[in-house]
Amino acid sequence: MPMILGYWNYTDSSYEEKRYTMGDAPDVDRSQWLNEKFKLGLDFPNLPYLIDGSHKITQSNAILCYLARKNNLCGETEEERIRADIVENQVMDNRMQLIMLCYNPDFEKQKPEFLKTIPEKMKLYSEFLGKRPWFAGDKITYVDFLTYNILDQHPIFEPKCLDVFSNLKNFLAHFEVIFPLFFLVLIFVT
Structure with missing residues (x-):
């Protein structure tokens, strides 16, 4: 049975989680990510990324700021x-x-x-x-x-x-x- 993570849905956002398997060290294999990396239409292909409709975002802080703006977490005044x-x-x-x-x-x-x-x-x-x-x-x-x-x-x-x-x-x-x-x-x- 797969692991289950239960958590608060603070922003009521639904999402699909996409994970890339690397395998165990020392035989790490990044091919699953590398085969897809340049096919997603990302300006700066990297992990993590977020695709929300036509918005394609990489960089952790850029993703954080986007989600903050979308969910009114940037300050009200x-x-x-x-x-x-x-x-x-x-x-x-x-x-x-x-x-x-x-x-x-x-x-x-x-x-x-x-x-x-x-x-x-x-x-x-x-x-x-x-x-x-x-x-x-x-x-x-x-x-x-x-x-x-x-x-x-x-x-x-x-x-x-x-x-x-x-x-x-x-x-x-x-x-x-x-x-x-x-x-x-x-x-x-x-």
Whole structure:
């Protein structure tokens, strides 16, 4: 019997899941994907992709933004949309810093300097969130998914980095109650 994943349908969107089999290492075979990759009409053929009628989208963040716009998860006011833009780009900057560290051949030498920057980063997120339940305002938006991801990754490097920021810890806990499997999905897509 196949595995079944039950989950909340937050946006009431129906979809078909398309998976490409690779096989087990070391005999990985990407031919199933490669045989189809350039036949889908994608501008930048890659996984993941989303095809919604005539809309053909690749890149995780582009897919996230498209689904957010389609499901009214971009903020309702101009102030909320501005806040979403700001935190989205802050998360991207912090993600790039993390990537540059993790893929650096001098990781161990660079890590102490990176650790010194974490308290200030968390302070800025905490101040930006303030007393709001979500980063753009009172309702969840797509940037909360992005922000959850980056806030969840930093304690891997510094386990106590959120200890003095109760609003960030509350944000993570609130998010995990609503989306309990999201953090598991992140393991496979990041």
